[in-house]
Amino acid sequence: MALAAGVIPLVIHLLNRRQQKRLRFPAVRFVLISQRRVARTYNLRNWLLLAVRTLAVILLALLLAHPLWETGVGLAARGAPLTAAIIVDNSLSMQVRDGGAPFDEAKKAATRILDALDEGDRAAVIATNPVGSTAAALKAPEEATLKDLRPLAVTAGTADLTGALRTAYGLLRGAGGQKSLWVVTDLRVAGWDRLSLPAVGEYDPTVPVKIVTVGAVETPPSATIKELEARAAQVAPGLDIELAATVVNFGAGEIPDVTARLTIDDKVRDEKQVTLAEGAEATVGFRFNLERPGSHSGYVSLHGDGFSGNRRHYFTIHTRDRLNVLLVDGDPQRALVASETFFLSRALNPTGDLANSVLLPEVILSGALEQVDPEGYQVVVLANVPHMTLDLAKRLVAFVEGGGGLLLALGDRVIAQEYNTLLSRGPLAVPGVPLPDLRGLAPLLPGILGERRRVPLDQNVGVEQVDTSHSALAAFGDRRLLDSLRSARVSSYFELVTPNLDSEGVLMRLGNGQPLLVERKVGKGRVLVLTTSADSAWSNLPLKTAYVPLVQSLVSYLAGGSRGSVDTGITAGEAKQWTVAPVHAGMDLRVVDPRRSEKAVTITAADGKAAGAFDGNHFAGIYRVVPPSADVDVPGLYAVNPPVLESRLERMGAEELERKLGPVNHEVMAAGALSAGGSRTDLALALVVLLMATLLFEGWLGQRNYE
Amino acid sequence: MATSEQSYFDPAVLARLSNLHLKARWVVEGVMAGLHRSRAKGFSVEFEQHREYSPGDEIRRIDWKALGKLDRYFIKEFEDESNLKTHLLLDVSGSMDYASGALTKFQYGCILVASLAYLILRQQDAAGLTTFSDRIDTQLPPKATRGYMVELLQRLEAETTRGDTDVGKVLLEVAGGIRRRGLVVLVSDLLDDAESVLQGLRLFRFKGNDVLVFHVMDETEMTLPFSGNTRFEDIEDPGLRVTADPKAIQAEYRRVVANHIDTLRSGCHQYAIDYQLVSTATPLDQALVSYLSWRK
Known part of the structure; x- marks a missing residue:
C-alpha cells in the first residue's frame, strides 16, 4: 500500500508535465539558452526532488500503517508501553476432549502473553462468553492474570467473537503507545462463522490481531443430541411419556455403538444403543412415566469411545397430579x-x-x-x-x-x-x-x-x-x-x-x-x-x-396451576422469561444456576403484564427458580443446553478467515509458537524523524531548484 | 482624462487614446509643461511661405510688413537649413508585437517615435522616418515643415508588425543612405545578435552622426515572471519553441538578458552612442527627457 502510494508523486509529476501552458514570446532564444544552461542541473534536481517526494509519501503511508519491527512472535514491547487486549475463547467447544484440553492450553497461552508484558504495560482479558456483569477493563498484567484469567470458565455458549472484538477495540481505542490484540481460540467454525467485522463497529485495522490456536488441528469425530422431543398428550404421574432424542454425527466416519442413556432425577431410567453413520442422524426413543407430581429434571446422555461433542441434553418435566x-x-x-x-x-x-x-x-x-x-x-x-x-x-x-x-x-x-x-x-x-x-x-x-x-x-x-x-x-x-x-x-x-x-x-x-x-x-x-x-x-x-x-x-x-409439560430447555446465552400475574410486579425471583451461583430477577410490570427475564444462562444444566411466594406460578426448574453447532468441530479455513477479517492485519499461530517469545518495536518515532528529515530536504532542494 | 502630471506619460493612459497625433501631443505637452521653456534654436532664414497667425505662434516671427500692407497677421515660414536632421528608425518586426501590459512594444515605439517627431518638428528641426523588420519597409526623408508631422503620423498609423528582426543588416543599409550628418534615433527591441547591432550603429558614428538608441523591452521579457510548465513559442519563428519551467530557469534567463543588455550598453558607450533601455511600463516622459538631455 505504501509502495502504491509512492506512485502518487510520479503521477502528479507526469500530469503536470502534460498540463503545460502555451505562451507566444519574443525572446524565446534567451529562454532556450537559459534552459540549455540549467537543463542538466535542473533535470538532476528534478528527479531527485521526485525521488524525495516519493519517499516522503511512502514514509507517510508507512507511518499511517503503524509498522512494527518484530522478532519472534513479538510478545514483549520495546520503545513504548504496550496495551494488550487478550480475547480468550471460553465457548463450549473449548472443553471438547480432542486428545488434549484446549481450554487449559488457552489459559496457559494467555498467561504466557501476560507474563511477557512489562510493568508499565496494560492488559485486558476478554472472554468471548462473558459471565457476570463486570465489564472487561485494562489492568496491570499481574492483576489481569489473577482476577480475570484464572477464574475464567468454559460456558455452554457459542463464542461471541464480534462482541469480544468490539470490547477489545473499545479498550484499545483510548490507549496510547503500542497496541496488540490476541485471540486465543480453538478456531472452530461455530463461533468464527458468526463473526461479522462490520458488526464490530469501529475497528482499527492497523492493530495487529494475533490468533493463537489451541486444540487439535484435525477435526475429531463428533456426535451430539441435536433435538429432544417429548411425545405425550398429557403429562401426569402414571401416564406414559415418550421422549425422542435425535442424535447427529457431525464428524467424518461412522461412530459405532453409541449408548444413549436417559436419566431422570439422577436415576438411570433407560438406555439404547445406536450406530451413527457419517454425517447421519438417528432418533432414539424412550418411554417412561413418573410416579409423583411436581418438577423433575433429567437428561439424555451419549456414551462411547472415540468421539467428542456435547454429550448431554437436559430437560425438565412439570407435572401435576391427576x-x-x-x-x-x-x-x-x-x-x-x-x-x-x-x-x-x-x-x-x-x-x-x-x-x-x-x-x-x-x-x-x-x-x-x-x-x-x-x-x-x-x-x-x-x-x-x-x-x-x-x-x-x-x-x-x-x-x-x-x-x-x-x-x-x-x-x-x-x-x-x-x-x-x-x-x-x-x-x-x-x-x-x-x-x-x-x-x-x-x-x-x-x-x-x-x-x-x-x-x-x-x-x-x-x-x-x-x-x-x-x-x-x-x-x-x-x-x-x-x-x-x-x-x-x-x-x-x-x-x-x-x-x-x-x-x-x-x-x-x-x-x-x-x-x-x-x-x-x-x-x-x-x-x-x-x-x-x-x-x-x-x-x-x-x-x-x-x-x-x-x-x-x-x-x-x-386446580391451582398449569397443566403438566416436558420442557426441553433453552439454548445457552438465551434469556429465560417468565410471565406472572401483575400483582407480583416488583417481587424478586431467585435463579440458581448449575454451579449453585444465585442471582435475583426482579419482576417488572409493562403493558398490564408482569414479567421477569434472566440472561445469565451461560452454563449447561438445570437451573432452579425460587419464587418469592407460593402463589407466584412459575416452573421450579428449567434446562439450558449448548447450541448444537458447538459440537461441529471443524476449524475455520484460512480462506474463510481471510474473508471474515478482511482488512484487519492478522496472523494465525499455534500456541506452541509463543515459546519463541521475541519483541516488537514501534517504528513510528523513527519514521516520523525520517519523514521530517525528508520533508526538510525536499524543501531545501525545491528552493534550490528555483535559485 | 488624466489629471496628474505623471498620468500624462502612463502607457496605460496613453493606450486609451486612439489618435497617434493626440498621443504624441499629449506626451510632448506634458513634458514641456514640466520643463522651463527653452530657447528656440536653429530655424532657417530661407523663406518658404506665409501662413496666417494663430495663437501660440511666436510674435517675433510675425511679418510686420505684410501686416502693414494687408492689415492681417502672417507668420513667415522658412524651409530647410535647419540645424539638425533626425532619422527616426522604428523596428516593426514581429517580435515588437508583444505586450504583457497595456501597450505592445510596437505601440510604445510608435508613440515614442511620434512624440519625438512632434518634439523635433516643434523645435523646427527636420525629422524623417524609417520603419524596418529584416529589411527597410518605409522611408520618409527628414523635413522640418510642420505639415510634415501629419504625413509622418499617417505613415506610422498605417504601420503593422511583420517579418523577422535583422537590425544589424538594416542599420548598415540605412547608414549607407545618409549623406549628411545628423541624429539617428533607433527604437527597437534589439532581439538580434548584439555584435551585429553594434556594427550597424558604429557605421552611423563613423559617418559623423549622433546616435540615440531606445531599447524597448516588455517587463516580462526582462524578468520572466511566469510559473508552471510552459511551452514558449517564438512570435517571429513558429518553429522555434521550447518547453520549460520558468521558475527553474528564471535566474539564468535574467542573467542571459542582462548580459545581452550589458553588451549593447557597453558597446554603445564605447562609441559614444546614447543607449536608453525603456520598458513598455516606463512612462514615456523619461524617454523624451533623455532625448532633450541629448539635445542640450
Whole structure:
C-alpha cells in the first residue's frame, strides 16, 4: 500500500508535465539558452526532488500503517508501553476432549502473553462468553492474570467473537503507545462463522490481531443430541411419556455403538444403543412415566469411545397430579347430548380414556350433591344447579377456602336469589324465607346475580374481551384459538351486578360490555363464574374449537396451576422469561444456576403484564427458580443446553478467515509458537524523524531548484 | 482624462487614446509643461511661405510688413537649413508585437517615435522616418515643415508588425543612405545578435552622426515572471519553441538578458552612442527627457 502510494508523486509529476501552458514570446532564444544552461542541473534536481517526494509519501503511508519491527512472535514491547487486549475463547467447544484440553492450553497461552508484558504495560482479558456483569477493563498484567484469567470458565455458549472484538477495540481505542490484540481460540467454525467485522463497529485495522490456536488441528469425530422431543398428550404421574432424542454425527466416519442413556432425577431410567453413520442422524426413543407430581429434571446422555461433542441434553418435566373434577348436572336430560354436563365432560376427557387422562371428570346429578364430599376433588363444577342450600354453601366455602376450585356455570334453572343469599353479601333474600346465619361464611360470588337477559334475535352478542394475560386464559394468546372463542354467540346470560366490580376480576366480557367470566379468590382457592350456560342452550360456545382448551384451562387453573409439560430447555446465552400475574410486579425471583451461583430477577410490570427475564444462562444444566411466594406460578426448574453447532468441530479455513477479517492485519499461530517469545518495536518515532528529515530536504532542494 | 502630471506619460493612459497625433501631443505637452521653456534654436532664414497667425505662434516671427500692407497677421515660414536632421528608425518586426501590459512594444515605439517627431518638428528641426523588420519597409526623408508631422503620423498609423528582426543588416543599409550628418534615433527591441547591432550603429558614428538608441523591452521579457510548465513559442519563428519551467530557469534567463543588455550598453558607450533601455511600463516622459538631455 505504501509502495502504491509512492506512485502518487510520479503521477502528479507526469500530469503536470502534460498540463503545460502555451505562451507566444519574443525572446524565446534567451529562454532556450537559459534552459540549455540549467537543463542538466535542473533535470538532476528534478528527479531527485521526485525521488524525495516519493519517499516522503511512502514514509507517510508507512507511518499511517503503524509498522512494527518484530522478532519472534513479538510478545514483549520495546520503545513504548504496550496495551494488550487478550480475547480468550471460553465457548463450549473449548472443553471438547480432542486428545488434549484446549481450554487449559488457552489459559496457559494467555498467561504466557501476560507474563511477557512489562510493568508499565496494560492488559485486558476478554472472554468471548462473558459471565457476570463486570465489564472487561485494562489492568496491570499481574492483576489481569489473577482476577480475570484464572477464574475464567468454559460456558455452554457459542463464542461471541464480534462482541469480544468490539470490547477489545473499545479498550484499545483510548490507549496510547503500542497496541496488540490476541485471540486465543480453538478456531472452530461455530463461533468464527458468526463473526461479522462490520458488526464490530469501529475497528482499527492497523492493530495487529494475533490468533493463537489451541486444540487439535484435525477435526475429531463428533456426535451430539441435536433435538429432544417429548411425545405425550398429557403429562401426569402414571401416564406414559415418550421422549425422542435425535442424535447427529457431525464428524467424518461412522461412530459405532453409541449408548444413549436417559436419566431422570439422577436415576438411570433407560438406555439404547445406536450406530451413527457419517454425517447421519438417528432418533432414539424412550418411554417412561413418573410416579409423583411436581418438577423433575433429567437428561439424555451419549456414551462411547472415540468421539467428542456435547454429550448431554437436559430437560425438565412439570407435572401435576391427576385432577378429579366433579361435574354437577343441574338439568339432566334423557338425551345425553342435551344434558347440561355433556359438553363439559367431553371437553375434559375428549377420548373417554380415563386411564390415560390427567383430567378425570365425574358427573353427578344435583340431587346427589349432598351425599358427595367435595374434598375428594380438586375442582367442582356446578352446571345450571338450581338450588343453593345453606349446607351446600358452607361445604363449598370450606372447599374453596381449603384450596379447591369452583366453576359456577349458570343456566335457566338457576334461582338467582338463593345464590345471592348464600354465596354473596347481597341483600336479596328470598321473600318469606328467614335469613340464614352467614356469620363466618365468605362470599363465593364475585357479585350479585341480576336479571337473566335474553339477547333479541336480531342482535348478535359475542365474546369480545378476553384477558389473555391471565394465566387461566394464556392459551388464547394463540390467535386462531382466540378467533374461535370470539366467534361464539351468546343468546342468554345473567347480569352480574355489583357497584364495586372492576375490570380486575373480569376475565371475559360480552360484546355489550357485560361480564361473561368473572373470578373471585377465596382463601387458598378460586371461584370462576360463567354468566351463561356451559351447554349449548344459551350459547354456541360448546360448538367452537376454543371450547375444549377453554374448559381444560379453566379447570387446570382452578386446580391451582398449569397443566403438566416436558420442557426441553433453552439454548445457552438465551434469556429465560417468565410471565406472572401483575400483582407480583416488583417481587424478586431467585435463579440458581448449575454451579449453585444465585442471582435475583426482579419482576417488572409493562403493558398490564408482569414479567421477569434472566440472561445469565451461560452454563449447561438445570437451573432452579425460587419464587418469592407460593402463589407466584412459575416452573421450579428449567434446562439450558449448548447450541448444537458447538459440537461441529471443524476449524475455520484460512480462506474463510481471510474473508471474515478482511482488512484487519492478522496472523494465525499455534500456541506452541509463543515459546519463541521475541519483541516488537514501534517504528513510528523513527519514521516520523525520517519523514521530517525528508520533508526538510525536499524543501531545501525545491528552493534550490528555483535559485 | 488624466489629471496628474505623471498620468500624462502612463502607457496605460496613453493606450486609451486612439489618435497617434493626440498621443504624441499629449506626451510632448506634458513634458514641456514640466520643463522651463527653452530657447528656440536653429530655424532657417530661407523663406518658404506665409501662413496666417494663430495663437501660440511666436510674435517675433510675425511679418510686420505684410501686416502693414494687408492689415492681417502672417507668420513667415522658412524651409530647410535647419540645424539638425533626425532619422527616426522604428523596428516593426514581429517580435515588437508583444505586450504583457497595456501597450505592445510596437505601440510604445510608435508613440515614442511620434512624440519625438512632434518634439523635433516643434523645435523646427527636420525629422524623417524609417520603419524596418529584416529589411527597410518605409522611408520618409527628414523635413522640418510642420505639415510634415501629419504625413509622418499617417505613415506610422498605417504601420503593422511583420517579418523577422535583422537590425544589424538594416542599420548598415540605412547608414549607407545618409549623406549628411545628423541624429539617428533607433527604437527597437534589439532581439538580434548584439555584435551585429553594434556594427550597424558604429557605421552611423563613423559617418559623423549622433546616435540615440531606445531599447524597448516588455517587463516580462526582462524578468520572466511566469510559473508552471510552459511551452514558449517564438512570435517571429513558429518553429522555434521550447518547453520549460520558468521558475527553474528564471535566474539564468535574467542573467542571459542582462548580459545581452550589458553588451549593447557597453558597446554603445564605447562609441559614444546614447543607449536608453525603456520598458513598455516606463512612462514615456523619461524617454523624451533623455532625448532633450541629448539635445542640450
